[in-house]
Amino acid sequence: MQQIRKIFSATKELKRYYIAIGCFTVFSALLTLLLPAVTGKVIDLFGQGEDFDISKAVFYAAVIFLADILYNIITNVNGYIGDQMGFHVRRILGNKYYEKLMILPQQYFDNEITGKVVNRLERSVGQISDFLSAFSNNFLQFIFSTIFGLVVIGFYSLPVALFLAALYPIYIFMTTRSSGLWMDYQDKINKNNDMAFGRFNEAISQIRAVKSFNQEQRELNYYQSKLAKIISLVRPQSKHWHISDFKRRLVLNVIFFAVFCFIFIQGARGALTAGDAVALILYSNQIRIPIFTISFLVDRTQRVISNSKDYFDVIEKADEERNAQAKNLHVHDGRVEFKNVTFSYDDKTQVLSDLNFTIEPGEKIALVGESGGGKTTITNLLMGFYHPDNGQILVDKQNIADINLPSLRRAVGAVFQTASLFSGTITENISYSKSSYKKKDIVAAAKAANAHQFINKFKKDYDTFIGERGLKLSGGQQQRIAIARAIFKNAPILVLDEATSSLDSKSEILVQAALDKLMENRTTIIIAHRLSTIANVDKILVIDGGRIAEQGSPKQLAKSGGIYSQLLKMQKDGADIEQLKKYDMVG
Template sequence: MRPLAKILAFTRELAPYYLAIVLAAVATAVLALATPFIIGRATDTVVDATTGAIAAGDAVTTVLWLAAAFLAVELAATLISSAGGYAGDVMSARMREILSNRYFTKLLALPQRYFDNELTGRIVSRLNRSITEVTGFAKAFSNSFFTMLIQTVAILAISALYAWPLALLLAIVFPIYLWLTALTSRRWQVIEGKKNHEIDAAGGRFTEVIAQIKVVKSFVQERRELRVFAERFAKTIGLTRDQSRHWHAMDALRRGVMAAIFFGIYAIIFVYTVQGRFSVGDMVLLIQLVTMARAPVTSMSYIVDSAQHAIAGSKDYFRVIERETPVPVRGTVELRTDVPAVEFDDVSFGYDDDADVLAGVSFAIEPGEKVAFVGESGGGKTTLINLLLGLYEVRSGTIRVMGHDVRDLSTSQLRAAIGVVFQEPNLFSGTIAENIGYADPDAPRAVIEAAAARANADGFISKFSRGYDSLIGERGLKLSGGQKQRISVARAIVKDPAILVLDEATSALDTRSERLVQSGLAALMADRTSLIIAHRLSTISSVDRIITLRDGRIDEMGAPADLAVSGGIYAELLALQNEGTTAAKKRLRGYGIEH
């Protein structure tokens, strides 16, 4: 039960709700205990009246008062139970809010490595399943457990007053039941963990397929994806069979033991009544108390079942929450403009336990300088950008931005200084204005429109019926590739970063769209430090310097005119472009260069 205790500690701010639920449960339990006494007293009164022990008129008056007491108890119990139920509903919603927000906060703080190794759908599935199971148990537990506890203790005490053998049998019911349940739960949780793995994997693939449904359909892979998806759930059927067989076999054993114990309890009540040691009213009272004692035992199966799901779910939840995250740098420092804007000093890096992607890379880019990076695909160009943004930590060496080691800068200050226009625009569902102003949600409309104009996006935006307030759909699916990229450029213009990164920003565009986007990029790069991973040599030729990479190391650095005659990678690319053969074009594409 430690994972559930961690959930309570994690949501300690809900203590007032927990207290309200407990008090309502206790009051409801106490009121429920009054009912058997009222009915028992009424039974004895009726028996006395029928035997002539008391006058009929007096008996009528007594039973009417007892009926009124029953009504009052029921009404009070209903009101208090409703108040407790309300507190339980709000508590459950607040718990979902807290757990969801903290999960999302943790995900946003996790390093990029975590997302490299996790499917998006699996992350989402884990959140939904874990929190649903935990909040469902918390609500059921808070509404039922304390009521059961109070009733059980009271029933034991009352039974002991009537007959100690009765109390003894009732006392052994719960420990036996809990012991048998503990034996059941160990194997159950192991199987539940395996089921959750399959469900999360299926959910992850489902999200991936929906996000790339065009690819699936274009390659006619619908049947294959359905088969893989169905196989995951088919495995859960087999696991559920094993789990259910085990659970219900043990549940049958539990119920059989309980039936034997309650046989002894009812036998005592009936024999003692026949012997005259209990009145008929006492018998009715005790039968009702025993029935109340049976209810917690039988309903405990549901609570234990919910607890098992919650424990399994909370383990997955805390497996994410307790992952180590980088210690954030607090505060800000003054970014200098009298030193290199970007500096790599003997930087080496590799992903996970793989070999180095970059080895001993050193260069410095001055403020306002435009530098292009050229190298074979997979040679480390994009990795340089990821390291600059602080998405990964270097294995060795130092990266400085405007005079400061990136490890000494807060991620917010570092990334505020750098604007990136990616190859894939990565827009969000919402309006055009919201996407352009993503870096500054409070940006005035005039700033957004001016940015769109500089990015050559205002022309097509004005053709939409709602202009800047037009919805673009998930990932901007209502826009063409060129339109999405111009929105992306406008977004970077609004951010107005000191350092600009262009990661093959026009590689996916047709010639006309590329010209429009290039025009916007030229406006964005004006008087700004720019790092360019380009896919056309025409773009590279206009930069101040070119840095070529070979096997994760710097091969050459220099002005385009100098490298054009050096015999290195850039000169080789120019020669391949002039050659124009199919083989030459293929070789160019190996460097991410389009002819």
């Protein structure tokens, strides 16, 4: 029940809905008690023969009529409130989940598939919302009807009331005893479901790659295999559940047989009037329905417990480390220092070891090194996506460990190899870093990024919708929008995961010109993929084994006979392409 408590705790702002539903449910449960009692009274009237009182019969009929109308009103109002509550549950839990994702560390996303993250939200929140709606609209009604029904039955026959009351612990015990295996199956079903829809989401988002490699059938086969696995788990799960349910219902049938025999015998002996006997039978049947419904309630409860585990696993994960006493970063010059920085990922493989270097204000440095050697890790550490195991990273002599993360990230602009654009308009993408802006600043950024000319060719120019991840634009256009976004942000420190490596020559020239404009008067770190594009940087750092193997200007390193010099020679000779690829170089 811990998961159920978590659900109600997470939605405690809906307390007024819960109270309203509870009150209306009590009223409707009380109304259901009228029909058996009134029916019993009417049957006793039939036995009066010539003394039959028509006015009483009409009165009882009117009571039933009015009770039905009132019950109809209450149940529909209650249902309306329950539906509204269900929507708010989705809103609250969805917001909490999304908010949590926004403050989880980068490491979480590095180890997760996007589709799984999305499917987990839809599956968990959907089940929780359905459970609360069903609980408010049905289960509460059954609970109160049973309690009130047992009290009324006690007035007619205490043995029958006690006997029926004993059914509940017996039935619940039988149900919970069989639930463990069901839960094991459900956990496996959820896992395969997340894998299936995670891959589904991934394949759709990469549909061009799927089609270009003719792998449509492969993706379909994977998806179908996971669904087939789910079906193979559903069969024994369903079989187990229904066999258990048959056994439970059989026990109840036997017990109710005994109850009805007792009522009939008591009626035949004269201990009960005909009306009282009928009323008892009707009340017993009213209680019988909720008892049978317990299995449905337990089924729903088990489903929500199983599905909400994944939701709360995410909610309860540790947030991105943020120092409560952190200060805002004040960048005056843009000087960056790495002092004795050591870093390793979860697998404890050390990526950076005792790293030391300084980037002077306005200086442009390039990182060169083997793939997986730590180049991207350096920029990730600078932007606060990860934290060093040891050492310090300073910006204008301020340790970023003591700096407010949003403040740090406002000071660092980035252009990645993939443009990372969003569905929306060109204006929305360029202005992404700021909530308020002037159109002239958007245009100025686009002009500086060599993007204004092609934007003006679109019918809606800056209001053009560019599609998911900017897929309606060419690669070069995407990169120029990304550069315009960085120019618009106007951060004093810049990170470039070189954006020209996958472009054609014409696009490369335009993008490189935009990058040159962007780098003016900014402290810049470039992750190099083309040696030709870093020929004019101020300094090159060659990373090898998590350490700086050599550093200096391009001219100095070209003459050193070291790694950079060897790479230049390989590129010039057009030889040993695999060795170049080892260093993330594409030519």
